[in-house]
Amino acid sequence: MSRLDPYETEILAAFEAGKLSPVGTKAELAKLRAAARATDIKDRRVNIRLSAGDLQDIQAKALEEGMPYQTLIASVLHKYVTGRLQERRPRAKPAPPVPEDS
Numbered sequence: 001m002s003r004l005d006p007y008e009t010e011i012l013a014a015f016e017a018g019k020l021s022p023v024g025t026k027a028e029l030a031k032l033r034a035a036a037r038a039t040d041i042k043d044r045r046v047n048i049r050l051s052a053g054d055l056q057d058i059q060a061k062a063l064e065e066g067m068p069y070q071t072l073i074a075s076v077l078h079k080y081v082t083g084r085l086q087e088r089r090p091r092a093k094p095a096p097p098v099p100e101d102s
Contacts (some may be wrong), residue, residue, distance in 0.1 A: 035067050035075055042074070 004012060014020050024032070050058070055069075062069035079085035 032066065035071050038071070038075060038078060 011020075022029075058072060059069045062072040065072060067075075076085060
């Protein structure tokens with residue numbers, strides 16, 4: 001095993017002492033397990049071109065979700081082709097206020 005820095009050593013000691021508790025819900029853990037399983041069975045490679053802005057947004061979203069951005073892209077594509085990804089309907093704009101008579 002590689003050498004641990006002081007912070008990692010502190011975390012390991014807390015874990016071994018039973019002082020840490022899970023922060024993820026069962027649903028979050030299930031989602032991450034599903035993403036890991038989907039990542040494990042990849043057998044084809046695809047190259048695509050994205051705008052720099054879109055890629056940055058995808059990478060930021062993946063970071064929020066706690067997964068690699070390639071896994072997020074594959075997950076979104078999988079949900080789309082299996083019919084589990086639904087397009088958001090645009091919200092109706094509120095009617096403009098009616099001017100009052102002066």
